[in-house]
Amino acid sequence: MIIQEPDTKGYYGPYGGAYIPEMLHRNVEELQANYLEIINDNGFQEDFINLLHNYVGRPTPLFPAKNLSSRFKTKIYLKREDLCHTGAHKLNNVVGQILLAKRLKKKHIIAETGAGQHGVATATVCALMGLRCTVFMGSKDIQRQQPNVLRMKMLGAEVIAATSGNQTLKDAINEAIRYWINHSDETHYVIGSTIGPHPYPDMVARFQSVISSEIRKQLLEKEGRETPDYVVACVGGGSNAAGAFYHFISDSQVKLIGVEAAGEGVGSSNTAATIAIGTEGIIHGCRTLLMQTPDGQTKEAHSISAGLDYPGIGPLHAYLHQSQRASYYAITDEEALNAAFDLALSEGIIPALESAHALALLPKIAFRPHDIVVVNLSGRGDKDLAIYQEYFSHDNHDK
C-alpha cells in the first residue's frame, strides 16, 4: 500500500534520504531525532492549532465554485488557501517549523524564497515570535518580486541577495544551506517546500496536511462524504499538493493530480516540468527526480510563476508518480495565464500564477457530472499583478 510517510531514514520508496556534507550533520540529525516527538507532543499541537485558528485564519473555506462547475459540467470546490494570512498556504508550514525551532531553542531563523511568499510567511512568524530572520532570495527574483521584498523588510527581516548561479530559487536554497553550515549554532533553516534532506519533506508535508484534513471534514458537511473523486494541486517543490493529497493518499479511489509548470512547453528548453522530463538524482540533499544534464549538473528551471521555478520535485511526489498513485500533468505559462483570467471573471477570485496552473488542468480532464473535484487554490494573485497587467495589455483580454 502507498502511504504518505517515509521510512525511518526518510525514504519514500527509492526517493528521499539525506545526502548532506558532514558540516550539516549535527543540525539535520538534531531535527531527525526530535521532530516527530515534538510534533506529536500535546502542548505543541495545542500551540500549533491555536495559531492556525487565530493567526493564520484556519479553517480556510471549501468554496463550491458554481460558475466553474456549470462550465465544466461537474462539481468543483476550491480550497481557499489564498485566504490564509499572508496570502498562501506557506504560513501553515512556517508556523509549525518555527514553533519547533523554538522548542529546539533556536534564536535565528533563515529561509529561502522564490516568489517571496515563503519569505514573507517566515518574516511574519519571526516578527510574531520575536526571532531574528534572514531570507535568501535570488537577485533576479528580488528584481521581479519587489512588493514581497518590501513586505519582508517591513516585517523586520534581513533579505540577502543570492548572486550565484542563475540567481533564482535554486541558488537561494544553496546560499541558505551555506549560511546554515557557517552559522550552525542557534540557527534553524525553515525550508519552504517538501524538499531537502530528511526530515524536511516529511515535516513540511505533516504541517501542510491540515489542508486535506480540513477538506475531509468540510466535504462531510457539504456532501455527506469525506472523500472527493479528484484532488488537483500545482507542484513546484510540492508542499501545497502534499498537504492537499496527504489524508487521501491511502484512499485509493481518490484521484490525485499534480500540475507542474511546463513553462514555454515540456519539449522546450524553458520548462520546470520535472516529473515530465526529469531523471533520478540528487538535489539539495535529497534523492528524487530532477532536471539535469547527462553529466549530473542541475539544469535551470523556467516558469512564469516564480513559485514553480524549481528544477527538482519533493521525494513524496517522485514516489507517488513512480507508484502511479498520483498523476502529473504539465501546464504552459500561456495556459496558466488564461486560467487566472478565467477564474477572476467567473468566480471573482484572482489566483496566484502557481494556483492558476492547477485551474488550467480543468478543461483537460473528462469529469463526470456527479464527480466532486477539489482544486487547491494555494495562493492569491496580488503578487502577480505586474505579470497579469502585462499580459492584459498585450493580449486579447479586453472582454
Add this chain to the structure above:
Amino acid sequence: MINKITQLFENKGKDILSIFFTAGFPELNSTQSIIRALEENGADMIEVGIPYSDPLADGPVIQKTSAMALRNGMSITTLFSQLTEIKKEVHIPLILMGYLNPVLQYGIENFCRQASRCGVSGVILPDLPIDEYETIYGKYFESNHLKFIFLITPDTSTNRILQIDNLSTGFIYAVSSTSTTGKEFCFSPVQIEYLNRLREMKLKNPVLVGFGIHNHETLTAAFGNARGAIIGSAYLKCLIEDNKVETVTRKFFNRLKSTIICLYN
C-alpha cells in the same frame, strides 16, 4: 600494488601537504599542467575537484572555479581521459573529490573502475551518506583498490568519529571548523583542542586538516596538530588572479616553503 596513499603515510611522518584544485579551471586542459606543477613544487598529494553546478559545501572561490570549469566544458569523461594521458608521469597520490550526483549519473561502479584505471588512489564524496557507503557503494571502491575518505568536523560526535574511522581506509579529513570551504580564519583554542582530542583518540587512520588554511599561521597550526594539511581555496584564489599555472604554483609554494622552513629547520 600498494596504494599510493598508504605509501605516502608510511614514508612521511608529518607535514604532509595536499593541494586541491578544480579540474577544468582556469582552462579545460589545465588539469595536466596543474598536476605537474604541484608535483614538481613538492605537493605530497593532489585532490582533483570534479566541478558541480550546486556545490553546497563550498565558499565563493570554489563556486567560481567550478562554474568556470563547467562553462569550459569539464565532465568526468573528459577528466578521466586527461588523467589517463598523464598517468605515467604522476608519482604522488591523486584523489578525486566531488559531489555525489555527477558520480551517480556517470555510474558509481564504472566511475570506480575508470578512476582506478587512470591511476587515482582515493575518492572523497562529502554528500555520500556513511550508511549508504557501508551498505551499498563501499564494495565498488574496495574492489577497485580506491581509498574512501570521510570528513569529520568539530561537531562530529565521538561515536560517529569512531564509526568513520572504522570505515575509512586512507585518512580522515578533519574539517577545521564547521564552515564552507575557503572561509579564512585563525586557529583558535577550540580548533587546537579539537585536533588534540582527535590525536588522543588514537584513530587507526591518519588525520589531515583542511578548510580555511591560507597563510603561515594556519599552516603552522595544521602541521603542528595533525599529520598534514589540505589547501584548496587559497591556491585557487591565486589562479583566479593570474592563470599562468607554472609561475603561480611556484610562487605559491615558495610562500608555503618559507613557512615550512622557518618552522622546522
